[in-house]
Amino acid sequence: MTNRAPKIAAPQVRVPALGTLRDAAAPAPGEHLEGLRFTGLGPDEADLVDAELVGCEVSGWSASEVRLRGARLTDVAISGLTAARVDLSDSAMADTRLADSRIGACEWYDADLRSVVISGAKLTFVNLRGSSLRDVVFRDCVFDEIDLAGARAERVAFEDCTVTGLRCEQARLRHVDLRGLSIGAISGLESISGAVLGHRQVMELADQFARHLGVVVTD
Numbered sequence: 001m002t003n004r005a006p007k008i009a010a011p012q013v014r015v016p017a018l019g020t021l022r023d024a025a026a027p028a029p030g031e032h033l034e035g036l037r038f039t040g041l042g043p044d045e046a047d048l049v050d051a052e053l054v055g056c057e058v059s060g061w062s063a064s065e066v067r068l069r070g071a072r073l074t075d076v077a078i079s080g081l082t083a084a085r086v087d088l089s090d091s092a093m094a095d096t097r098l099a100d101s102r103i104g105a106c107e108w109y110d111a112d113l114r115s116v117v118i119s120g121a122k123l124t125f126v127n128l129r130g131s132s133l134r135d136v137v138f139r140d141c142v143f144d145e146i147d148l149a150g151a152r153a154e155r156v157a158f159e160d161c162t163v164t165g166l167r168c169e170q171a172r173l174r175h176v177d178l179r180g181l182s183i184g185a186i187s188g189l190e191s192i193s194g195a196v197l198g199h200r201q202v203m204e205l206a207d208q209f210a211r212h213l214g215v216v217v218t219d
Helices: 199-204 206-213
Strands: 032-034 036-041 052-067 072-087 092-099 102-107 112-119 122-127 132-139 142-147 152-159 161-167 172-177 181-187
Parallel strands (some): 036 052, 052 072, 072 102, 092 112, 112 132, 132 152
């Protein structure tokens, strides 16, 4: 009898629908922003708490802290975001792209991500605790730590990414493809059911699996 590997459902992501965009001045918290292009934003334009962005493009955004807590982003393309801290807690993203960005701490907990692509980014710490991710792709990204504790993730893929530490305590994973993620260490191994690893990754993480299972490996 031939053992067949289970079929892995890939993320289904859509390109942001950007129509004709109008150049706009600085956005403000709580505003509804639609069909606008923002270029070269700085610290004075870093507060978009509870804002709603629809069909917008943001390029070149530099601030020590960017506040997007509770924001709603649909069909949005963001590139060149540089910040020591980004607060995306309790936010919602759909059909959105984040590219070529450098972020220190990204507080992305209790958020809702649907059809999102993060590419060409360097993120020191990504806190996705308690968030819901569906159809999400991380591509060509470097992380120090990703915290997925308590998160719900379905059809999530990593492509050409590296992470020093991955936390998965009490996460609920389904069709989460980790084969394109070089992992230094995993915590919460009891919660990675539903994730997919490559044979080489399993060999590299063998000592961690053995310790988790209480197995002594010796010659």
